[in-house]
Amino acid sequence: MTLSPFVFSNNPRYRIARHVLFWTAWILYYTIFQTLSWPPKYSFGHRFFESLMEEGFSVPLDMAFCYSIIYFLVPRYLQKGRYVTMVLLWLFFSVLFVAGSRFYSMHIVPAIRGLNNMPTQVHSMSFIWDFFWLFSQINMEGCIAASIKIGKMWFIKQQDLELIKREKQKIEPNLEEGKMQPVFLLHALDRVEELSVQRPLLVAGMVKRIKSLLLYVIYDNNQPSVGLGKELKLLEEYVELEKTGAADNLKVNVRITGNSVGERIAPFIILPLVENGFRQLSQHELASKVLDLEIRVADGSLHMRLGWSKPVDTSTLANGGSVSLQHIGKRLELLYPQSHELKVVITSEQFIIDLRIDLHRAIN
Helix, strand or coil: CCCCHHHHCCCHHHHHHHHHHHHHHHHHHHHHHHHHHCCCCCCHHHHHHHHHHHHHHHHHHHHHHHHHHHHHHHHHHHCCCCHHHHHHHHHHHHHHHHHHHHHHHHHHHHHHHHHCCCCCCCCCCCHHHHHHHHHHHHHHHHHHHHHHHHHHHHHHHHHHHHHHHHHHHHHHHHHHCCCCCCHHHHHHHHHHHHHHHHCHHHHHHHHHHHHHHHHHHHHHCCCCCEEHHHHHHHHHHHHHHHHCCCCCCEEEEEEEEECCCCCEECCCCHHHHHHHHHHHHHCCCCCCEEEEEEEEEECCEEEEEEEEECCCCCCCCCCCHHHHHHHHHHHHHHHCCCCEEEEEEECCCEEEEEEEEEHHHCCC
């Protein structure tokens, strides 16, 4: 299905046009509604012009509230599952708007009406009823704006999920034939599909990261080496993807130091190790889960230390995790013979993977 650029494009020309159309329709709606509420002793043109001025000057307040919802609360809180914080901030913004609207109606509207020779009395209701009327009005506006935003996000998400499913079907046969090793991506795709049913609002923020990983698999998989900086950037994207929608008891610490400019590394060395850590961690029942990742790049060498929590009574890697490590170990033997060191350390509370690679001694 082709997405209409006027509705979905982020091109400034389309975005400005649709926002202008929305607010123009909004002003006209309230202008006509208020025009009809004036006594018929005033001419229609007189009433319309007065109402248009009042609504036009009040629109910046409406815009400030609606845009704070769709560009601040929705991406920062709703998409990340922080619902309580979002509701509290929504209520706070609503009260601010009510205060601003009351100031506008008490001090600005009488001045506008005086210029147009119209009655200047504004408030006929008590403060309490006036407060609840303004509160309900702004939240109706906010809900409309949020509904449009979330509706667009949902539609785009459905299109992206269909694309992801198609690309996943292309990847799986190659994986079975041994042509590539992006197991981490398949797990990420499965997780996005699962969350699209359980917590669909979170998926919109995950799709962009999935696309980056997908392009990496498609175009960089068959290259003998990739820029280390790009690999580390995608690693950070993948970590953020895993953290999205994760349980509250998961804590992830990532520290990347050193200068990666000009350095190269074989693809699918670091990412699968980190994915294996997240997968192993998800299979344990722990009150508190911690994954620590530290990477240092210096003098043409890379040192990676990855550790994650485990139950005290667990002594081996669970559910085939050791098989994944063996596979990565074989690749390292082929690509970095005599120039790498891979250690697995199991303590009472942690699995630790320690990897050192001399980046300048790889097979081209």
